[in-house]
Amino acid sequence: MRNVWIICRKELRSYFVSPIAYILLAMFAIVFGFFFWNVVGYFVYMGIEGQMRGEMFPLNVNEQVIRPLVSNVSVIGLFLIPIITMRLFAEEKRTGTIELLVTSPVRDAEVILGKWLAALLLYAGMLVLTAFNFIWLFKYGNPDWKPLAVAYLGLLLQAGMLLAIGTFISTLTRNQIIAGALTFGVCLLLWVLEWVSGYETATWARVLAYLSVLTHFESFGKGLLTVKDAVFYVSAIFFGLFLTARSLESLRWRS
Amino acid sequence: MIAVQELTKRYARNTAVDHISFAVQRGQIVGFLGPNGAGKTTTMRMLTCFLPPTSGTATVAGFDVLEHPLEVKRRIGYLPETPPLYLEMRATEYLTFVGSLKGLRGAELSNRVNFVLDRCAISDVKEKVLGKLSKGYRQRVGLAQAIIHNPDVLILDEPTAGLDPKQINETRDLIKSLAGDHTIILSTHILPEVEQTCEQVIIINKGKLVATDSVHNLQDRARGAGSVLIEVAARTGPLDLAVAKSRLEQVSGVTRVLARESRENLGVFEVEAHNDRAIRGDLARAIVQAGWDLNEMRTAAVSLEEVFLQLTGAEHQPAAADETGLPAHAPAATEAQEPAS
Numbered sequence: 001m002r003n004v005w006i007i008c009r010k011e012l013r014s015y016f017v018s019p020i021a022y023i024l025l026a027m028f029a030i031v032f033g034f035f036f037w038n039v040v041g042y043f044v045y046m047g048i049e050g051q052m053r054g055e056m057f058p059l060n061v062n063e064q065v066i067r068p069l070v071s072n073v074s075v076i077g078l079f080l081i082p083i084i085t086m087r088l089f090a091e092e093k094r095t096g097t098i099e100l101l102v103t104s105p106v107r108d109a110e111v112i113l114g115k116w117l118a119a120l121l122l123y124a125g126m127l128v129l130t131a132f133n134f135i136w137l138f139k140y141g142n143p144d145w146k147p148l149a150v151a152y153l154g155l156l157l158q159a160g161m162l163l164a165i166g167t168f169i170s171t172l173t174r175n176q177i178i179a180g181a182l183t184f185g186v187c188l189l190l191w192v193l194e195w196v197s198g199y200e201t202a203t204w205a206r207v208l209a210y211l212s213v214l215t216h217f218e219s220f221g222k223g224l225l226t227v228k229d230a231v232f233y234v235s236a237i238f239f240g241l242f243l244t245a246r247s248l249e250s251l252r253w254r255s
Numbered sequence: 256m257i258a259v260q261e262l263t264k265r266y267a268r269n270t271a272v273d274h275i276s277f278a279v280q281r282g283q284i285v286g287f288l289g290p291n292g293a294g295k296t297t298t299m300r301m302l303t304c305f306l307p308p309t310s311g312t313a314t315v316a317g318f319d320v321l322e323h324p325l326e327v328k329r330r331i332g333y334l335p336e337t338p339p340l341y342l343e344m345r346a347t348e349y350l351t352f353v354g355s356l357k358g359l360r361g362a363e364l365s366n367r368v369n370f371v372l373d374r375c376a377i378s379d380v381k382e383k384v385l386g387k388l389s390k391g392y393r394q395r396v397g398l399a400q401a402i403i404h405n406p407d408v409l410i411l412d413e414p415t416a417g418l419d420p421k422q423i424n425e426t427r428d429l430i431k432s433l434a435g436d437h438t439i440i441l442s443t444h445i446l447p448e449v450e451q452t453c454e455q456v457i458i459i460n461k462g463k464l465v466a467t468d469s470v471h472n473l474q475d476r477a478r479g480a481g482s483v484l485i486e487v488a489a490r491t492g493p494l495d496l497a498v499a500k501s502r503l504e505q506v507s508g509v510t511r512v513l514a515r516e517s518r519e520n521l522g523v524f525e526v527e528a529h530n531d532r533a534i535r536g537d538l539a540r541a542i543v544q545a546g547w548d549l550n551e552m553r554t555a556a557v558s559l560e561e562v563f564l565q566l567t568g569a570e571h572q573p574a575a576a577d578e579t580g581l582p583a584h585a586p587a588a589t590e591a592q593e594p595a596s
Contacts, residue, residue: 006355010341017343100339100400103303104356105328252306 007114061143085166086180093174147223154220157233164240262311273462286453287442295442332406338397342386357404371399391422411441486551488521
């Protein structure tokens, strides 16, 4: 466990020594800020509109502000996750430092876990940034914090899964661009697989829809903590990290 | 300290290492010698648990590389061909990271970091970003990284490759000074390096073990009988090589005389004898009595390079040696070797 933390700290440090972390955080903050401004603006507009027409329009901050914002966060994540994971192993393979890691008295699992954890912490750092926006909602509105917490847990789990897949893909190549592009493609596919359920109900369509990250986010987004969706994400994380371990091992047989 | 038995690494199309066996005693400096592509790096990677062997066994300090990789890794310091540096890190930061990865903690960790900074003479760059260091410094940081946990065994893959002559000397001296505390295996394709740094030498070629012996023994083995180089000059007019040669052959104890070089009034001969020390006086007397001058007489030094060429069965190139009467220096020879490998 100690080794996991050593690796994780080193990864976090290299995110923050290079401009990567700052660029990601800044990009995320700007894009999320825009979404926030947009959604809140629309909400306020609807409120005023309703009052002027004299309609009792049911307004709910959780449903009409937080929920769309949370799904926006998961969309932004789709773009940023490949950038977070692409360097994890590809860079070590290109510079040869992988030889240091693999010949040090640490287990492969510890290396993989440390790197994945660092990626997840960087992603969590982005989520923390959204607090600066949400603070205002709590100051001027009265939203329920529990659905928000559940939705954030869902975001973390979802990102954990995609980050694990990205970590795996990063072991396949020594080229970061290839790793990033592949990860983006796979994440996007896992995202849109859900669409088949719109017109098809056959078993294959249900399997595809089940594999989609979107399917399992639905209830999290509503603020409902469902065990089966959490189990899906957690097992997907394990599967991704397991593939990473296999791939890292096979490096030695192939190289 | 290291025992290798019938170690083999096969890939889909070729066999990189083919049934190699050798043993290294504690405290020894062993040179792992062979042309590029001979299987040096592959063998080292198997010893460091980076690659699993296809068959055969290797043990380091009594631990098998396949069965107890963590124990082996704890006892090995490894410097790959390109030092495994995180170029965005500072030297101290990097060494601290590697040290903690190798299991050092707290005060011991910072003590060791300071120790290796000092030992490898990199204290002056300890706060510099590794990416900005020169090649020589990077190599030394690489060495510092390898010795940080004070391992029993050091495995260095071409530690002087790509350095300039001054850096090469510094690195060699550093490695030699480390010999007392660690058992060292270093690979190289440069022969003088082995002659200068190592006690034992393991020669491999095309994945096969060619020879393993002490540097002295290998030199002796190649030399066979001792030989003397002499330069003879005629006092007046040109020197008749044939006459001079037959005169030298008459000296008792001489087994063979080779005319190595001739210029107008002087000739260089290589004289072989069972005991070259004993015949020197007779040779000198014979030359002087024949009315010639004896300009020079010295032992014909045999370099490891010749041994190497003999052992690996590569074509001997006497032309290079004849030019100067000296053995050709290594770089030329290694270049000649490369296409063959």
